[in-house]
Amino acid sequence: MEGRLGANGATADDEVTSTVLHLIRTSQARTRSELSRVGNLGRTVVSRCIRELIDVGLVIDGETTISNGGRAPRELCFNADAGALLIAKFGATAVSVGVTDLAGKMLATAGSAWQIEAGPDESLDYVVETMRSVQPKAAGRRVWGVGVGLPGPVEFATGRPTSPPIMPGWDGYDVRARLGVVFDAPVWVDNDVNVMALGELRAGAAVGERDVVVLKIGTGIGAGLISEGHIHRGAQGSAGDVGHVPVIGTALDVVCRCGRTGCLEAVAGGAAIVRDGSAAAADGSSPFLADVAAGDRSIVVFDVIDGAAHGDSACMTLLTTAARHIGDVLATIVNIYNPSLVVLGGAVTSAGDSFLATIRQQVYLRSSPLATRDLRVVRSTLGQLGAAIGTAHMVLDELFVAGCLADGAPLWDLLT
Amino acid sequence: MEGRLGANGATADDEVTSTVLHLIRTSQARTRSELSRVGNLGRTVVSRCIRELIDVGLVIDGETTISNGGRAPRELCFNADAGALLIAKFGATAVSVGVTDLAGKMLATAGSAWQIEAGPDESLDYVVETMRSVQPKAAGRRVWGVGVGLPGPVEFATGRPTSPPIMPGWDGYDVRARLGVVFDAPVWVDNDVNVMALGELRAGAAVGERDVVVLKIGTGIGAGLISEGHIHRGAQGSAGDVGHVPVIGTALDVVCRCGRTGCLEAVAGGAAIVRDGSAAAADGSSPFLADVAAGDRSIVVFDVIDGAAHGDSACMTLLTTAARHIGDVLATIVNIYNPSLVVLGGAVTSAGDSFLATIRQQVYLRSSPLATRDLRVVRSTLGQLGAAIGTAHMVLDELFVAGCLADGAPLWDLLT
Incomplete structure (x- = not known):
């Protein structure tokens, strides 16, 4: 309720109109009587709001719905073309x-x-x-x-x-x-x-969820946190900055662009995979990447993914190691945040299913049983867009x- | 706005009355005209709400305030004795x-x-x-x-x-x-x-803050997370379960009660401090705790705190080590959650200022500069209650x- 009325200079009438629009826009109510019932609003108020919304073009009187006796009610539609x-x-x-x-x-x-x-x-x-x-x-x-x-x-x-x-x-x-x-x-x-x-929350893999972590594994690594259906942005807008969480155990000597050592991003982000892939091309441990490097361009992350798909063991190891580190940090995030869903996106997630399987495995291994009881870990359904x-x-x-x-x-x- | 009206069976009138009550209860408005202005509500509506609230005993007409001409307005008070x-x-x-x-x-x-x-x-x-x-x-x-x-x-x-x-x-x-x-x-x-x-948010160190982490360091270790003024509870209500986040580097062989190794709680919680303190009493490395153990009771965490205050170096080391581990994990939480304030509570925080200083130092060392730019780390002001x-x-x-x-x-x- 805090700031519900008046906080943004809206009048109580504006608020009710906003509510009516919201119910129509989200298909929670399609007719005047549904609006009255779902919104707990009087008929007169509903009629006034609808008139206003039709006047500004945001709502249109749509098709006639099936009536259960009496005059058939008309369906109201949000006009996305307004x-x-x-x-x-x-x-x-x-x-x-x-x-x-x-x-x-x-x-x-x-x-x-x-x-x-x-x-x-x-x-x-x-x-x-x-x-x-x-x-x-x-x-x-x-x-x-x-x-x-x-x-x-x-x-x-x-x-x-x-x-x-x-x-x-x-x-x-x-x-x-x-x-x-x-x-x-x-x-x-x-x-x-x-x-x-x-x-993902409004149109992708997280529709209908309330507590979600969306992890982007691209050149860098970052997370978007959703708390009860709202983005948790944090005090400086830097919430979800998980790329610089230190990883456990190995690779603690790798210096990150942030100046510290052992950051997740420095050992498992796209840039780190390219760095290690280039080294594997140079020292010959990856024949696949050595071939790419012999051409006229630098190695990109998709080359490593491609190499793994072609059975190049160095490429497979690079991706598995990255997935294990990502899974470890994700397990910590899951323990702390207790989401119902983790959505993985970003270029590196185009690596095959074994990349995702390794991440999932680490999460289930390192998170508490309660936090993973109903947890799903899925790939973004919206992809690049x-x-x-x-x-x-x-x-x-x-x-x-x-x-x-x-x-x-x-x-x-x-x-x- | 989602579910704002009707979600809980309240009518629009109920909602407005709730808003008026909220404004009075939180002292955002003290007179009828303030309610009208702050709540963006008509005079008639405000009067009806106040009548209702007075009738049920939740609001009382208080002292007359200083008028700027005309009849002096009466101040409305929330009646906490109702x-x-x-x-x-x-x-x-x-x-x-x-x-x-x-x-x-x-x-x-x-x-x-x-x-x-x-x-x-x-x-x-x-x-x-x-x-x-x-x-x-x-x-x-x-x-x-x-x-x-x-x-x-x-x-x-x-x-x-x-x-x-x-x-x-x-x-x-x-x-x-x-x-x-x-x-x-x-x-x-x-x-x-x-x-x-x-x-802490309503009556303690975090009044007025929006993004807060409250870390309780007692027998176990847990966190309460506040996102934009609301508790973030997570999908199973287990958000803030930070006691089982793995610590970096040392002590990875300590088995936690959860069955995994290297959990924060297993190396830095009150129970862990007591366990290590009892060992220090037994092997003689802590003369202070050996004296306690020679009496007729088991060592408790306050003995270790007391020992440190009396200059027993084993006790001081135990607390500093715990503080360093807690600070490391807190740094991760700060990176992920970006709070404006961290409040430390629980029995172990009664350890002296150097315990808190060590935690702070680790947080500033291991979190991103942006996340710590305006971050405050303070002790609970409510204490045990x-x-x-x-x-x-x-x-x-x-x-x-x-x-x-x-x-x-x-x-x-x-x-x-």
């Missing part, structure tokens, strides 16, 4: 841009290589340009919100990156102001693993679940 | 029982040794008897709710212990039914570290923040 969202999701070396409808469905996407190190001005100029190139696919719909996912910690309330280690020049940058003025729309920004987790889809859902959640704009004004201000 | 709560907090070997007012203030307490191993029937019989002995201090006030803290995981929604490792016979036991029928009041049950964390006070606040939160009874009925059902 507007569009623009989203951008940065990785360290690539950016995906898209335009979606108000249900988070991608209408068009554009992806390209991009060095986030280029800094915020150049990077966001490029994003604006790319967003403008996909925007026509929204066919003139108004832009209701802009979402950005960044590969570093973000202070969600302000949308500013917070001391991001691989994003020089971005610390404290006002991403909101930069994009908001261009598209005249509210802007939300979050960490890429958090939006990936939200994507997960974070982009999640970025759209971040905007939708803020607009329609929190029911307020980036500056705290109620959603309805957008319409007036 | 009812009472009964609470019981079990440890492994002791139970505290109390009666509080509706603000969580202890009116009377009774504590005694009690083996939780006695099982639920005998233990709860004893609690009922003790609650009846303190209840007269509530001077005939109606019992609004009963709260129980247990030393094991609890499924909060049903109040049933879930495979608790040190509570034979309690698994799945219906604590609610047992106590609810005796006191004709709703009953809530949670893990002892969760209620301890809630105590923390979990009992927190148990009362668990009941108050459910009654007045969630605004519903244990069976999901709205709070107002209690009054009709």
